[in-house]
Amino acid sequence: MGGEKKNILLTGGAGYIGSHCVIECVLAGYNPVIVDNMANAWPESIKRVEEIVGQKISFHSIDLLDKPALEDLFKKYTFHAVIHLAGLKAVGESCELPLLYYRTNVGGTINLLEVMKANNVTQIVFSSSATVYGSPQYLPLDEKHPVGQCTNAYGKTKFFIENIIEDLCSANKEWDAIILRYFNPVGSHKSGKIGEDPQGAPHNLMPFVAQVAVGRRKQLKVFGTDYDTPDGTGVRDYIHVVDLAQGHVAALKKLDSKPRCKVYNLGTGKGYSVLDMVNSFEKASDKKVPYELADRRPGDVASCYADSSLAEKELGWKATQSLDKMCEDLWRWQSLNPNGFQSNGENHGT
Numbered sequence: 001m002g003g004e005k006k007n008i009l010l011t012g013g014a015g016y017i018g019s020h021c022v023i024e025c026v027l028a029g030y031n032p033v034i035v036d037n038m039a040n041a042w043p044e045s046i047k048r049v050e051e052i053v054g055q056k057i058s059f060h061s062i063d064l065l066d067k068p069a070l071e072d073l074f075k076k077y078t079f080h081a082v083i084h085l086a087g088l089k090a091v092g093e094s095c096e097l098p099l100l101y102y103r104t105n106v107g108g109t110i111n112l113l114e115v116m117k118a119n120n121v122t123q124i125v126f127s128s129s130a131t132v133y134g135s136p137q138y139l140p141l142d143e144k145h146p147v148g149q150c151t152n153a154y155g156k157t158k159f160f161i162e163n164i165i166e167d168l169c170s171a172n173k174e175w176d177a178i179i180l181r182y183f184n185p186v187g188s189h190k191s192g193k194i195g196e197d198p199q200g201a202p203h204n205l206m207p208f209v210a211q212v213a214v215g216r217r218k219q220l221k222v223f224g225t226d227y228d229t230p231d232g233t234g235v236r237d238y239i240h241v242v243d244l245a246q247g248h249v250a251a252l253k254k255l256d257s258k259p260r261c262k263v264y265n266l267g268t269g270k271g272y273s274v275l276d277m278v279n280s281f282e283k284a285s286d287k288k289v290p291y292e293l294a295d296r297r298p299g300d301v302a303s304c305y306a307d308s309s310l311a312e313k314e315l316g317w318k319a320t321q322s323l324d325k326m327c328e329d330l331w332r333w334q335s336l337n338p339n340g341f342q343s344n345g346e347n348h349g350t
Helices: 016-027 043-053 067-076 091-096 098-118 153-171 205-213 241-255 274-285 309-315 323-336 340-344
Strands: 007-011 031-036 058-061 079-084 123-129 176-182 184-186 220-223 238-240 261-266 291-294
Touching: 007 016, 016 031, 016 043, 016 241, 043 340, 067 098, 079 098, 079 241, 091 098, 091 153, 098 153, 123 153, 123 241, 153 176, 153 261, 176 241, 184 205, 184 241, 184 323, 205 220, 205 274, 205 323, 220 274, 238 241, 238 323, 241 261, 241 309, 261 309, 274 323
Parallel strands: 007 031, 007 079, 031 058, 079 123, 123 176, 176 261, 184 238, 220 291
Antiparallel strands: none
């Protein structure tokens, strides 16, 4: 990329997916700028990313609900595009605290879009979720599958944001947006320096499995054993987080061709059950992962996996990393950092 590097704003850029996206942005020749309120991220993560890429990364501790702070940020930089990852993301919690999720995810996005519009920044990649598909009517899920029959408030916030972005693109011809619906990211950068380190008990399967293996938690709870799946446990499309981050950069490049508003699934196209994941992780870590069987969680569906052929055709992107590689990289991160970023003795927050 000749000339001056293009500034890319990454909201939620200090988090698990965001930190990997920052690395891929640097490798692709962009200048990433991180905004994060650090509600589910660690300052140490940014330091580690800087070690990996060998340069300083611009970081601003801003909550998207703080519109004046966002407005000030857009005065400091000329942004080429935004990768919007920030948001609350726990399915179960969203069913208990829906107002918090609507305020944070939808309200924060509206602030972001308004500030973008006021500053003539009209390109956005939005991190959506396969939860917008609700209970699958057919598998694998392609982009034409009906959306909106979400089984939880988290999924509804993603669905509403998709609608807001689509309406914005329809009303304003200068806007271009790519909506990425993705599945369950797993693994970490091959260095083992960064990875998923949720605040409190993990809401996602694999960080919980890894914390059990490393001795931080006693056992895993497997929610739902009577689904209509090969072994009765839930089946999901798990994707290596580096593959996912590369998908975001592919989407960023696609924006320059003025695609208007496009939706792509990012997944592997393969479904793995909870017990498949546990077995693969046991193999990668050479540790036993004790588990107990429990009732289904509200809002969960039996099976969910993607058809990502459209992303391959139009973005030139395809997931390449295997389930074994996901588990090996996850184990490297967790074994090198048994207490996550706090293994460094860091306290949360800035």
